[in-house]
Amino acid sequence: MITFALRCEPAGHSFDAWFRSSEDFETQNARHLVGCPVCGTTSVDKALMRPAVSGTRRETGPEDAAKMMTALQQMAREARARADYVGPGFAEEARRIHYGETPARQIYGEASPPEVKGLVEEGIAVLPMPPLPEDKN
Structure with missing residues (x-):
């Protein structure tokens, strides 16, 4: 059109x-x-029309990507500092918190893709965190 x-x-x-x-x-x-x-x-x-020119878009280069990853990793560190680590039992503990079976608190841990999908389908908010360099130690 x-x-x-x-x-x-x-x-x-x-x-x-x-x-x-x-x-x-x-x-x-x-x-x-x-x-x-x-x-x-x-x-x-x-009639005379002004051209529909979109704004300039700058390509993201390697330096920009590295800065974004550093910022995401810093946010993950801050989230971990304020949350309890529940390990591979993340999905179960998230459900217990969501359904009021245990006191509400911030948690982090591991979950498989099917577990994450199940949580999302139940209306439980989850976010992936980027890996941190110190996790490899």
């Missing part, structure tokens, strides 16, 4: 209209099917 800025000839009313293509506009306009929504005239032509 293309949006055209249009203008009626007698009164100079400006308006926009959508067409499948430039040819579609030309065909409809030649058959007097395009009318001004203000005065109703079918004497319509394209």
